[in-house]
Amino acid sequence: MAKGSVSDGARKPRKTYEQIITHIREAISSGKLHPGDRLPPEVDLARSLGVSRPTVREALKVLEALNVLESSTGPTGGTFVKPLDGAGVADYLMDSISLLLDVQELTLEELWTARGAIEVPLAGMAALKRTEQDLAVLRGIIESDEYRDFHAYFPDITFHTTIAEASRNRLLSLFMLSIHTTIKALAERYVLPEAKQVSQDQHRLIYEAILDQDEALARRHMKEHLQMAYEVYREAVPKKDTDEATKEVSGDNA
Amino acid sequence: MAKGSVSDGARKPRKTYEQIITHIREAISSGKLHPGDRLPPEVDLARSLGVSRPTVREALKVLEALNVLESSTGPTGGTFVKPLDGAGVADYLMDSISLLLDVQELTLEELWTARGAIEVPLAGMAALKRTEQDLAVLRGIIESDEYRDFHAYFPDITFHTTIAEASRNRLLSLFMLSIHTTIKALAERYVLPEAKQVSQDQHRLIYEAILDQDEALARRHMKEHLQMAYEVYREAVPKKDTDEATKEVSGDNA
DNA sequence: TCCACCCTATTTGTTTGACAAATTTCTACC
DNA sequence: GGTAGAAATTTGTCAAACAAATAGGGTGGA
Numbered sequence: 001m002a003k004g005s006v007s008d009g010a011r012k013p014r015k016t017y018e019q020i021i022t023h024i025r026e027a028i029s030s031g032k033l034h035p036g037d038r039l040p041p042e043v044d045l046a047r048s049l050g051v052s053r054p055t056v057r058e059a060l061k062v063l064e065a066l067n068v069l070e071s072s073t074g075p076t077g078g079t080f081v082k083p084l085d086g087a088g089v090a091d092y093l094m095d096s097i098s099l100l101l102d103v104q105e106l107t108l109e110e111l112w113t114a115r116g117a118i119e120v121p122l123a124g125m126a127a128l129k130r131t132e133q134d135l136a137v138l139r140g141i142i143e144s145d146e147y148r149d150f151h152a153y154f155p156d157i158t159f160h161t162t163i164a165e166a167s168r169n170r171l172l173s174l175f176m177l178s179i180h181t182t183i184k185a186l187a188e189r190y191v192l193p194e195a196k197q198v199s200q201d202q203h204r205l206i207y208e209a210i211l212d213q214d215e216a217l218a219r220r221h222m223k224e225h226l227q228m229a230y231e232v233y234r235e236a237v238p239k240k241d242t243d244e245a246t247k248e249v250s251g252d253n254a
Numbered sequence: 255m256a257k258g259s260v261s262d263g264a265r266k267p268r269k270t271y272e273q274i275i276t277h278i279r280e281a282i283s284s285g286k287l288h289p290g291d292r293l294p295p296e297v298d299l300a301r302s303l304g305v306s307r308p309t310v311r312e313a314l315k316v317l318e319a320l321n322v323l324e325s326s327t328g329p330t331g332g333t334f335v336k337p338l339d340g341a342g343v344a345d346y347l348m349d350s351i352s353l354l355l356d357v358q359e360l361t362l363e364e365l366w367t368a369r370g371a372i373e374v375p376l377a378g379m380a381a382l383k384r385t386e387q388d389l390a391v392l393r394g395i396i397e398s399d400e401y402r403d404f405h406a407y408f409p410d411i412t413f414h415t416t417i418a419e420a421s422r423n424r425l426l427s428l429f430m431l432s433i434h435t436t437i438k439a440l441a442e443r444y445v446l447p448e449a450k451q452v453s454q455d456q457h458r459l460i461y462e463a464i465l466d467q468d469e470a471l472a473r474r475h476m477k478e479h480l481q482m483a484y485e486v487y488r489e490a491v492p493k494k495d496t497d498e499a500t501k502e503v504s505g506d507n508a
Numbered sequence: 509t510c511c512a513c514c515c516t517a518t519t520t521g522t523t524t525g526a527c528a529a530a531t532t533t534c535t536a537c538c
Numbered sequence: 539g540g541t542a543g544a545a546a547t548t549t550g551t552c553a554a555a556c557a558a559a560t561a562g563g564g565t566g567g568a
Contacts, residue, residue, distance in 0.1 A: 295519060296519080325519090326520075330519090
Protein backbone atom coordinates (compact mmCIF):
# COMPACT_ATOMS: atom_id res chain seq x y z
CA MET A 1 0.00 0.00 0.00
CA ALA A 2 3.03 2.24 0.31
CA LYS A 3 0.92 4.85 1.98
CA GLY A 4 -0.13 5.03 5.58
CA SER A 5 3.43 4.87 6.79
CA VAL A 6 2.33 7.11 9.59
CA SER A 7 -0.28 4.85 11.05
CA ASP A 8 2.11 2.21 12.26
CA GLY A 9 3.10 1.86 15.87
CA ALA A 10 1.97 4.16 18.65
CA ARG A 11 -1.72 4.53 19.23
CA LYS A 12 -1.49 7.46 21.56
CA PRO A 13 -1.93 10.27 19.05
CA ARG A 14 -5.22 9.52 17.40
CA LYS A 15 -5.42 12.57 15.23
CA THR A 16 -3.64 12.35 11.94
CA TYR A 17 -1.77 15.60 12.14
CA GLU A 18 -0.43 14.65 15.54
CA GLN A 19 0.86 11.41 14.12
CA ILE A 20 2.68 13.36 11.45
CA ILE A 21 4.20 15.62 14.07
CA THR A 22 5.61 12.78 16.09
CA HIS A 23 6.65 11.05 12.88
CA ILE A 24 8.82 13.98 11.90
CA ARG A 25 10.09 14.56 15.43
CA GLU A 26 11.18 10.97 15.68
CA ALA A 27 12.86 11.19 12.32
CA ILE A 28 14.92 14.05 13.70
CA SER A 29 15.62 12.47 17.07
CA SER A 30 16.72 9.23 15.47
CA GLY A 31 18.93 10.97 12.98
CA LYS A 32 16.97 10.18 9.84
CA LEU A 33 16.54 13.91 9.39
CA HIS A 34 19.43 16.22 10.05
CA PRO A 35 19.41 19.95 10.66
CA GLY A 36 19.51 21.69 7.33
CA ASP A 37 17.75 18.87 5.52
CA ARG A 38 15.00 19.80 3.17
CA LEU A 39 11.68 18.02 3.41
CA PRO A 40 9.78 17.06 0.28
CA PRO A 41 7.24 19.59 -0.98
CA GLU A 42 3.97 19.51 0.88
CA VAL A 43 2.19 17.85 -2.01
CA ASP A 44 4.70 15.02 -2.16
CA LEU A 45 4.74 14.66 1.60
CA ALA A 46 0.98 14.41 1.67
CA ARG A 47 0.98 11.79 -1.06
CA SER A 48 3.75 9.72 0.47
CA LEU A 49 2.09 9.80 3.87
CA GLY A 50 -1.30 9.05 2.43
CA VAL A 51 -2.94 12.14 3.83
CA SER A 52 -4.17 15.44 2.49
CA ARG A 53 -2.16 18.59 2.20
CA PRO A 54 -4.05 20.67 4.78
CA THR A 55 -3.40 17.93 7.31
CA VAL A 56 0.28 17.90 6.48
CA ARG A 57 0.32 21.66 6.73
CA GLU A 58 -1.20 21.66 10.19
CA ALA A 59 1.62 19.42 11.32
CA LEU A 60 4.26 21.53 9.60
CA LYS A 61 2.93 24.77 11.03
CA VAL A 62 3.03 23.30 14.51
CA LEU A 63 6.60 22.16 14.10
CA GLU A 64 7.42 25.56 12.72
CA ALA A 65 5.95 27.22 15.79
CA LEU A 66 7.96 24.80 17.88
CA ASN A 67 11.10 26.01 16.16
CA VAL A 68 11.81 22.65 14.65
CA LEU A 69 11.11 23.50 11.03
CA GLU A 70 11.30 26.54 8.83
CA SER A 71 9.76 27.18 5.46
CA SER A 72 9.85 29.65 2.62
CA THR A 73 8.38 29.94 -0.84
CA GLY A 74 9.96 29.61 -4.21
CA PRO A 75 12.00 27.00 -6.06
CA THR A 76 14.86 27.19 -3.59
CA GLY A 77 12.36 27.32 -0.75
CA GLY A 78 10.57 24.53 0.96
CA THR A 79 10.53 23.20 4.47
CA PHE A 80 13.84 22.73 6.26
CA VAL A 81 14.93 21.23 9.52
CA LYS A 82 16.18 24.00 11.71
CA PRO A 83 19.51 23.74 13.43
CA LEU A 84 18.55 22.96 16.98
CA ASP A 85 20.61 25.42 18.95
CA GLY A 86 18.36 26.30 21.80
CA ALA A 87 17.80 29.83 20.57
CA GLY A 88 14.31 28.89 19.55
CA VAL A 89 13.66 27.42 22.94
CA ALA A 90 14.76 30.66 24.55
CA ASP A 91 12.36 32.56 22.31
CA TYR A 92 9.50 30.37 23.31
CA LEU A 93 10.40 30.64 26.96
CA MET A 94 10.56 34.39 26.69
CA ASP A 95 7.08 34.52 25.17
CA SER A 96 5.72 32.21 27.84
CA ILE A 97 7.26 34.12 30.70
CA SER A 98 5.87 37.37 29.37
CA LEU A 99 2.46 35.83 29.13
CA LEU A 100 2.67 34.41 32.63
CA LEU A 101 3.57 37.86 33.91
CA ASP A 102 0.64 39.39 32.07
CA VAL A 103 -1.76 36.90 33.58
CA GLN A 104 -0.27 37.29 37.05
CA GLU A 105 0.86 33.72 37.17
CA LEU A 106 4.27 35.14 37.91
CA THR A 107 5.46 38.18 39.79
CA LEU A 108 8.34 40.50 39.08
CA GLU A 109 9.90 39.41 42.32
CA GLU A 110 9.86 35.77 41.31
CA LEU A 111 11.39 36.67 37.99
CA TRP A 112 14.23 38.57 39.57
CA THR A 113 14.82 35.99 42.23
CA ALA A 114 15.07 33.37 39.53
CA ARG A 115 17.46 35.56 37.63
CA GLY A 116 19.68 35.81 40.64
CA ALA A 117 19.54 32.11 41.32
CA ILE A 118 20.74 31.45 37.81
CA GLU A 119 23.12 34.27 37.09
CA VAL A 120 25.06 34.24 40.33
CA PRO A 121 26.25 30.65 39.88
CA LEU A 122 26.74 31.43 36.23
CA ALA A 123 29.20 34.17 37.13
CA GLY A 124 31.04 31.80 39.42
CA MET A 125 31.28 29.14 36.75
CA ALA A 126 32.43 31.70 34.24
CA ALA A 127 35.23 32.71 36.59
CA LEU A 128 36.44 29.13 36.60
CA LYS A 129 36.03 28.28 32.95
CA ARG A 130 36.59 31.53 31.10
CA THR A 131 39.05 31.52 28.21
CA GLU A 132 41.27 34.32 26.99
CA GLN A 133 38.80 34.89 24.21
CA ASP A 134 35.91 35.30 26.63
CA LEU A 135 37.92 37.89 28.49
CA ALA A 136 38.68 39.77 25.30
CA VAL A 137 35.00 39.97 24.43
CA LEU A 138 34.06 41.12 27.91
CA ARG A 139 36.78 43.74 27.85
CA GLY A 140 35.50 45.00 24.52
CA ILE A 141 32.02 45.40 25.93
CA ILE A 142 33.12 47.18 29.07
CA GLU A 143 35.29 49.63 27.21
CA SER A 144 32.64 50.27 24.62
CA ASP A 145 31.05 53.70 24.74
CA GLU A 146 27.63 52.40 23.84
CA TYR A 147 26.74 52.63 27.47
CA ARG A 148 25.75 56.20 26.87
CA ASP A 149 24.48 56.17 23.33
CA PHE A 150 21.82 53.56 23.32
CA HIS A 151 19.15 52.18 25.51
CA ALA A 152 21.85 51.10 27.90
CA TYR A 153 20.59 47.63 27.33
CA PHE A 154 22.64 46.52 24.38
CA PRO A 155 25.90 46.40 26.29
CA ASP A 156 24.17 44.96 29.33
CA ILE A 157 22.57 42.07 27.55
CA THR A 158 25.68 41.20 25.59
CA PHE A 159 27.76 41.40 28.73
CA HIS A 160 25.56 38.98 30.58
CA THR A 161 25.22 36.72 27.59
CA THR A 162 28.96 36.55 27.22
CA ILE A 163 29.35 35.55 30.83
CA ALA A 164 26.74 32.89 30.34
CA GLU A 165 28.65 31.51 27.38
CA ALA A 166 31.87 31.59 29.33
CA SER A 167 30.25 29.36 31.93
CA ARG A 168 29.99 26.64 29.29
CA ASN A 169 26.54 25.63 30.45
CA ARG A 170 24.11 25.92 27.60
CA LEU A 171 21.02 25.12 29.59
CA LEU A 172 21.55 27.77 32.22
CA SER A 173 22.54 30.16 29.44
CA LEU A 174 19.24 29.47 27.79
CA PHE A 175 17.30 30.14 30.97
CA MET A 176 19.30 33.26 31.61
CA LEU A 177 18.70 34.58 28.12
CA SER A 178 14.97 34.07 28.24
CA ILE A 179 14.71 35.87 31.56
CA HIS A 180 16.96 38.64 30.41
CA THR A 181 15.03 39.16 27.20
CA THR A 182 11.78 39.28 29.09
CA ILE A 183 13.13 41.97 31.37
CA LYS A 184 14.47 43.87 28.43
CA ALA A 185 11.02 43.84 26.85
CA LEU A 186 9.54 45.12 30.09
CA ALA A 187 12.16 47.83 30.29
CA GLU A 188 11.31 48.97 26.81
CA ARG A 189 7.61 49.00 27.46
CA TYR A 190 7.95 51.31 30.39
CA VAL A 191 10.61 53.91 30.56
CA LEU A 192 14.08 52.61 30.95
CA PRO A 193 15.83 53.86 34.00
CA GLU A 194 19.13 55.67 33.81
CA ALA A 195 21.50 53.36 35.52
CA LYS A 196 24.10 53.28 32.83
CA GLN A 197 27.23 54.40 34.54
CA VAL A 198 26.59 52.40 37.66
CA SER A 199 25.98 49.39 35.53
CA GLN A 200 29.21 49.93 33.69
CA ASP A 201 31.18 50.17 36.92
CA GLN A 202 29.64 47.03 38.28
CA HIS A 203 30.31 45.22 35.06
CA ARG A 204 33.94 46.11 35.45
CA LEU A 205 34.03 44.67 38.94
CA ILE A 206 32.52 41.43 37.73
CA TYR A 207 34.92 41.32 34.84
CA GLU A 208 37.91 41.70 37.09
CA ALA A 209 36.73 38.91 39.35
CA ILE A 210 36.34 36.64 36.36
CA LEU A 211 39.73 37.74 35.09
CA ASP A 212 41.24 36.71 38.41
CA GLN A 213 39.28 33.46 38.38
CA ASP A 214 37.92 34.43 41.76
CA GLU A 215 34.68 32.47 41.86
CA ALA A 216 33.38 33.81 45.15
CA LEU A 217 34.07 37.40 44.23
CA ALA A 218 32.44 37.03 40.83
CA ARG A 219 29.36 35.66 42.50
CA ARG A 220 29.25 38.46 45.04
CA HIS A 221 29.61 41.22 42.51
CA MET A 222 27.02 39.68 40.26
CA LYS A 223 24.67 39.40 43.18
CA GLU A 224 25.10 43.05 44.07
CA HIS A 225 24.73 44.08 40.46
CA LEU A 226 21.43 42.28 40.13
CA GLN A 227 20.11 43.58 43.42
CA MET A 228 20.84 47.10 42.35
CA ALA A 229 19.22 46.57 38.99
CA TYR A 230 16.16 45.09 40.62
CA GLU A 231 15.71 48.15 42.81
CA VAL A 232 15.71 50.35 39.76
CA TYR A 233 13.27 48.22 37.83
CA ARG A 234 10.88 47.66 40.65
CA GLU A 235 10.26 51.35 40.82
CA ALA A 236 10.02 51.83 37.09
CA VAL A 237 7.52 49.08 36.37
CA PRO A 238 4.09 49.85 37.75
CA LYS A 239 2.44 47.34 39.99
CA LYS A 240 -0.42 45.62 38.30
CA ASP A 241 -3.76 45.92 39.96
CA THR A 242 -5.51 42.66 40.49
CA ASP A 243 -8.00 43.60 37.85
CA GLU A 244 -7.23 46.35 35.49
CA ALA A 245 -8.41 44.11 32.71
CA THR A 246 -11.48 46.24 32.37
CA LYS A 247 -9.82 48.76 30.16
CA GLU A 248 -11.45 49.49 26.84
CA VAL A 249 -9.72 47.73 24.02
CA SER A 250 -12.20 48.19 21.21
CA GLY A 251 -13.61 44.89 22.15
CA ASP A 252 -15.30 42.78 19.56
CA ASN A 253 -15.84 39.44 21.07
CA ALA A 254 -19.41 38.49 20.45
CA MET B 255 -17.09 45.37 8.88
CA ALA B 256 -17.29 42.00 10.47
CA LYS B 257 -14.45 40.81 8.35
CA GLY B 258 -10.87 41.93 8.18
CA SER B 259 -10.62 42.59 11.86
CA VAL B 260 -7.25 40.88 11.76
CA SER B 261 -5.62 42.99 9.13
CA ASP B 262 -5.40 46.13 11.20
CA GLY B 263 -2.24 47.26 12.86
CA ALA B 264 1.06 45.43 12.86
CA ARG B 265 2.67 44.65 9.54
CA LYS B 266 5.30 42.29 10.85
CA PRO B 267 3.46 39.03 10.37
CA ARG B 268 2.61 38.96 6.70
CA LYS B 269 1.09 35.53 6.58
CA THR B 270 -2.56 35.35 7.47
CA TYR B 271 -2.36 32.50 9.95
CA GLU B 272 0.39 34.31 11.83
CA GLN B 273 -1.82 37.36 12.11
CA ILE B 274 -4.54 35.22 13.59
CA ILE B 275 -2.09 33.75 16.08
CA THR B 276 -0.97 37.13 17.36
CA HIS B 277 -4.56 38.32 17.28
CA ILE B 278 -5.62 35.60 19.69
CA ARG B 279 -2.51 35.92 21.83
CA GLU B 280 -3.10 39.61 22.25
CA ALA B 281 -6.71 38.98 23.11
CA ILE B 282 -5.49 36.79 25.94
CA SER B 283 -2.71 39.08 27.10
CA SER B 284 -5.02 42.07 27.18
CA GLY B 285 -7.71 40.20 29.03
CA LYS B 286 -10.29 40.08 26.28
CA LEU B 287 -10.05 36.32 26.46
CA HIS B 288 -9.85 34.62 29.80
CA PRO B 289 -8.71 31.11 30.64
CA GLY B 290 -11.65 28.80 30.28
CA ASP B 291 -13.33 30.94 27.65
CA ARG B 292 -14.70 29.17 24.64
CA LEU B 293 -13.87 30.45 21.19
CA PRO B 294 -16.50 30.49 18.46
CA PRO B 295 -16.64 27.43 16.24
CA GLU B 296 -14.02 27.39 13.53
CA VAL B 297 -16.55 28.15 10.84
CA ASP B 298 -17.78 31.24 12.65
CA LEU B 299 -14.26 32.33 13.50
CA ALA B 300 -13.25 32.01 9.88
CA ARG B 301 -16.24 34.00 8.72
CA SER B 302 -15.84 36.72 11.32
CA LEU B 303 -12.15 37.09 10.55
CA GLY B 304 -12.74 37.03 6.83
CA VAL B 305 -10.49 34.06 6.19
CA SER B 306 -10.95 30.42 5.35
CA ARG B 307 -11.29 27.62 7.82
CA PRO B 308 -8.02 25.84 7.01
CA THR B 309 -6.18 29.08 7.71
CA VAL B 310 -7.95 29.48 11.02
CA ARG B 311 -7.16 25.89 11.84
CA GLU B 312 -3.45 26.35 11.20
CA ALA B 313 -3.45 29.15 13.72
CA LEU B 314 -5.47 27.16 16.24
CA LYS B 315 -3.27 24.11 15.91
CA VAL B 316 -0.20 26.23 16.55
CA LEU B 317 -1.71 27.78 19.65
CA GLU B 318 -2.72 24.34 20.75
CA ALA B 319 0.82 23.12 20.38
CA LEU B 320 1.94 26.15 22.34
CA ASN B 321 -0.35 25.11 25.16
CA VAL B 322 -2.48 28.19 24.85
CA LEU B 323 -5.62 26.55 23.49
CA GLU B 324 -7.29 23.19 23.74
CA SER B 325 -10.01 21.70 21.60
CA SER B 326 -12.35 18.77 21.50
CA THR B 327 -15.19 17.58 19.34
CA GLY B 328 -18.85 17.41 20.02
CA PRO B 329 -21.59 19.86 21.01
CA THR B 330 -19.99 20.66 24.34
CA GLY B 331 -16.58 20.70 22.68
CA GLY B 332 -14.92 23.48 20.82
CA THR B 333 -11.78 25.47 21.34
CA PHE B 334 -11.01 26.75 24.82
CA VAL B 335 -8.41 29.01 26.34
CA LYS B 336 -6.26 26.88 28.56
CA PRO B 337 -5.58 27.93 32.12
CA LEU B 338 -2.08 29.29 31.85
CA ASP B 339 -0.36 27.65 34.77
CA GLY B 340 3.10 27.03 33.47
CA ALA B 341 2.64 23.28 33.38
CA GLY B 342 2.45 23.43 29.63
CA VAL B 343 5.63 25.45 29.49
CA ALA B 344 7.37 22.83 31.58
CA ASP B 345 6.18 20.14 29.18
CA TYR B 346 7.55 22.00 26.23
CA LEU B 347 10.81 22.65 27.99
CA MET B 348 11.12 19.00 28.86
CA ASP B 349 10.64 18.00 25.23
CA SER B 350 13.15 20.56 24.08
CA ILE B 351 15.77 19.57 26.60
CA SER B 352 15.39 15.92 25.65
CA LEU B 353 15.81 16.83 22.02
CA LEU B 354 18.86 18.96 22.74
CA LEU B 355 20.38 16.04 24.60
CA ASP B 356 19.66 13.72 21.69
CA VAL B 357 21.34 16.05 19.27
CA GLN B 358 24.30 16.61 21.58
CA GLU B 359 23.55 20.26 21.94
CA LEU B 360 23.56 19.59 25.65
CA THR B 361 25.53 17.24 27.84
CA LEU B 362 24.43 15.31 30.89
CA GLU B 363 26.95 17.28 32.89
CA GLU B 364 25.41 20.58 31.87
CA LEU B 365 21.99 19.26 32.73
CA TRP B 366 23.04 18.20 36.20
CA THR B 367 24.99 21.35 36.84
CA ALA B 368 21.93 23.37 35.92
CA ARG B 369 19.86 21.23 38.19
CA GLY B 370 22.17 21.96 41.06
CA ALA B 371 22.27 25.65 40.32
CA ILE B 372 18.50 25.77 40.51
CA GLU B 373 17.62 23.28 43.19
CA VAL B 374 20.18 24.29 45.77
CA PRO B 375 18.87 27.85 46.06
CA LEU B 376 15.39 26.41 45.85
CA ALA B 377 16.03 24.34 48.96
CA GLY B 378 17.34 27.40 50.74
CA MET B 379 14.32 29.46 49.81
CA ALA B 380 12.02 26.66 50.86
CA ALA B 381 13.69 26.60 54.27
CA LEU B 382 12.80 30.25 54.68
CA LYS B 383 9.31 30.25 53.27
CA ARG B 384 7.91 26.83 54.06
CA THR B 385 4.52 26.62 55.74
CA GLU B 386 3.22 24.01 58.12
CA GLN B 387 1.34 22.48 55.25
CA ASP B 388 4.47 22.15 53.15
CA LEU B 389 6.11 20.35 56.04
CA ALA B 390 3.19 17.99 56.39
CA VAL B 391 3.37 17.03 52.73
CA LEU B 392 7.10 16.50 52.90
CA ARG B 393 6.75 14.38 56.00
CA GLY B 394 4.14 12.27 54.28
CA ILE B 395 6.47 11.63 51.38
CA ILE B 396 9.44 10.73 53.50
CA GLU B 397 7.52 8.34 55.66
CA SER B 398 5.87 6.74 52.69
CA ASP B 399 6.94 3.21 51.90
CA GLU B 400 6.78 3.73 48.19
CA TYR B 401 10.50 4.14 48.21
CA ARG B 402 10.77 0.39 47.85
CA ASP B 403 7.73 -0.52 45.85
CA PHE B 404 7.98 1.58 42.79
CA HIS B 405 10.55 2.97 40.48
CA ALA B 406 11.95 4.90 43.37
CA TYR B 407 11.19 7.94 41.33
CA PHE B 408 7.67 8.71 42.35
CA PRO B 409 8.59 9.78 45.85
CA ASP B 410 11.70 11.51 44.61
CA ILE B 411 9.98 13.69 42.07
CA THR B 412 7.14 14.60 44.40
CA PHE B 413 9.59 15.40 47.15
CA HIS B 414 11.55 17.78 44.98
CA THR B 415 8.42 19.27 43.50
CA THR B 416 7.04 19.96 46.93
CA ILE B 417 10.22 21.73 47.93
CA ALA B 418 10.01 23.79 44.78
CA GLU B 419 6.48 24.81 45.64
CA ALA B 420 7.49 25.64 49.17
CA SER B 421 10.03 28.08 47.76
CA ARG B 422 7.15 30.11 46.33
CA ASN B 423 9.01 30.79 43.12
CA ARG B 424 6.99 29.53 40.21
CA LEU B 425 9.59 30.23 37.56
CA LEU B 426 12.36 28.31 39.23
CA SER B 427 9.86 25.58 40.01
CA LEU B 428 9.05 25.37 36.35
CA PHE B 429 12.71 25.08 35.38
CA MET B 430 13.27 22.52 38.08
CA LEU B 431 10.32 20.42 36.98
CA SER B 432 11.36 20.34 33.36
CA ILE B 433 14.87 19.24 34.24
CA HIS B 434 13.62 16.70 36.70
CA THR B 435 11.17 15.22 34.23
CA THR B 436 13.86 14.97 31.60
CA ILE B 437 16.10 13.08 33.97
CA LYS B 438 13.24 10.84 34.97
CA ALA B 439 12.66 9.98 31.32
CA LEU B 440 16.34 9.18 30.93
CA ALA B 441 16.25 7.03 34.02
CA GLU B 442 13.34 5.08 32.64
CA ARG B 443 14.94 4.60 29.27
CA TYR B 444 18.02 3.02 30.75
CA VAL B 445 17.88 0.95 33.85
CA LEU B 446 17.13 2.82 36.98
CA PRO B 447 19.77 2.56 39.61
CA GLU B 448 19.04 1.29 43.05
CA ALA B 449 19.66 4.25 45.24
CA LYS B 450 16.41 4.21 47.06
CA GLN B 451 17.38 3.96 50.67
CA VAL B 452 20.17 6.44 50.36
CA SER B 453 17.83 8.82 48.65
CA GLN B 454 15.30 8.45 51.41
CA ASP B 455 17.89 9.18 54.08
CA GLN B 456 19.08 12.26 52.29
CA HIS B 457 15.55 13.44 51.80
CA ARG B 458 15.10 13.22 55.54
CA LEU B 459 18.16 15.36 56.13
CA ILE B 460 16.89 17.99 53.74
CA TYR B 461 13.49 17.89 55.34
CA GLU B 462 14.89 18.45 58.78
CA ALA B 463 16.91 21.42 57.62
CA ILE B 464 13.79 22.93 56.09
CA LEU B 465 11.87 22.15 59.24
CA ASP B 466 14.45 24.08 61.25
CA GLN B 467 14.43 26.90 58.71
CA ASP B 468 18.16 26.45 58.37
CA GLU B 469 18.80 27.84 54.92
CA ALA B 470 22.49 27.03 54.72
CA LEU B 471 22.00 23.49 55.90
CA ALA B 472 19.15 22.88 53.49
CA ARG B 473 21.36 24.05 50.66
CA ARG B 474 24.23 21.85 51.72
CA HIS B 475 22.17 18.72 52.05
CA MET B 476 20.46 19.33 48.74
CA LYS B 477 23.83 19.84 47.13
CA GLU B 478 25.14 16.57 48.50
CA HIS B 479 21.99 14.77 47.53
CA LEU B 480 22.27 15.93 43.95
CA GLN B 481 25.95 15.13 43.71
CA MET B 482 25.29 11.62 44.88
CA ALA B 483 22.43 11.17 42.47
CA TYR B 484 24.57 12.45 39.62
CA GLU B 485 27.25 9.89 40.32
CA VAL B 486 24.71 7.12 40.07
CA TYR B 487 23.19 8.37 36.88
CA ARG B 488 26.40 9.13 35.13
CA GLU B 489 27.32 5.50 35.34
CA ALA B 490 23.91 4.22 34.35
CA VAL B 491 23.43 6.33 31.24
CA PRO B 492 25.76 5.29 28.43
CA LYS B 493 27.85 7.89 26.75
CA LYS B 494 26.58 8.65 23.32
CA ASP B 495 28.84 7.90 20.42
CA THR B 496 29.17 10.77 18.06
CA ASP B 497 27.19 8.87 15.48
CA GLU B 498 25.14 5.91 16.37
CA ALA B 499 22.41 7.36 14.23
CA THR B 500 22.89 4.70 11.60
CA LYS B 501 20.51 2.27 13.16
CA GLU B 502 17.78 0.76 11.03
CA VAL B 503 14.39 2.19 11.81
CA SER B 504 12.27 0.71 9.06
CA GLY B 505 13.02 3.79 7.11
CA ASP B 506 10.80 4.97 4.36
CA ASN B 507 11.78 8.43 3.53
CA ALA B 508 12.01 8.64 -0.21
C1' DT C 509 -41.04 5.48 36.81
C1' DC C 510 -36.85 4.29 35.14
C1' DC C 511 -33.48 2.68 32.06
C1' DA C 512 -31.35 1.32 27.79
C1' DC C 513 -30.88 2.39 23.12
C1' DC C 514 -30.88 4.98 19.00
C1' DC C 515 -31.13 9.16 16.54
C1' DT C 516 -29.88 13.71 15.78
C1' DA C 517 -27.32 17.99 16.32
C1' DT C 518 -22.88 20.20 16.94
C1' DT C 519 -18.11 20.69 16.49
C1' DT C 520 -13.61 19.32 15.22
C1' DG C 521 -11.01 16.31 11.84
C1' DT C 522 -9.96 15.32 6.98
C1' DT C 523 -10.25 15.30 1.96
C1' DT C 524 -10.29 17.26 -2.69
C1' DG C 525 -9.01 20.54 -6.04
C1' DA C 526 -8.10 24.76 -7.24
C1' DC C 527 -6.09 29.53 -7.36
C1' DA C 528 -2.88 33.29 -5.36
C1' DA C 529 1.61 34.94 -3.91
C1' DA C 530 6.43 34.76 -3.49
C1' DT C 531 10.75 33.68 -5.39
C1' DT C 532 14.20 31.67 -8.23
C1' DT C 533 15.66 30.23 -12.83
C1' DC C 534 15.51 30.31 -17.55
C1' DT C 535 15.13 32.78 -21.85
C1' DA C 536 14.83 36.05 -25.23
C1' DC C 537 15.83 40.40 -26.56
C1' DC C 538 18.62 44.42 -26.80
C1' DG D 539 26.92 40.37 -22.02
C1' DG D 540 23.39 42.28 -19.44
C1' DT D 541 18.67 43.02 -18.41
C1' DA D 542 13.84 42.49 -18.38
C1' DG D 543 10.24 39.38 -18.61
C1' DA D 544 8.23 34.73 -18.81
C1' DA D 545 8.06 30.18 -16.73
C1' DA D 546 8.57 26.98 -13.04
C1' DT D 547 8.45 25.73 -8.19
C1' DT D 548 6.85 25.95 -3.68
C1' DT D 549 4.27 27.72 0.10
C1' DG D 550 -0.08 30.36 1.22
C1' DT D 551 -5.09 30.66 0.88
C1' DC D 552 -9.63 29.50 -0.43
C1' DA D 553 -14.02 26.74 -1.13
C1' DA D 554 -17.26 23.11 -0.21
C1' DA D 555 -18.01 19.06 1.27
C1' DC D 556 -17.83 14.47 4.04
C1' DA D 557 -16.11 11.74 8.21
C1' DA D 558 -15.61 11.09 13.11
C1' DA D 559 -16.44 12.03 17.77
C1' DT D 560 -19.51 13.35 21.31
C1' DA D 561 -23.32 15.06 23.98
C1' DG D 562 -28.32 15.49 24.47
C1' DG D 563 -32.86 14.22 23.69
C1' DG D 564 -36.38 11.22 22.39
C1' DT D 565 -38.44 6.61 22.16
C1' DG D 566 -39.53 2.30 23.40
C1' DG D 567 -39.60 -1.26 26.65
C1' DA D 568 -39.38 -3.27 31.39
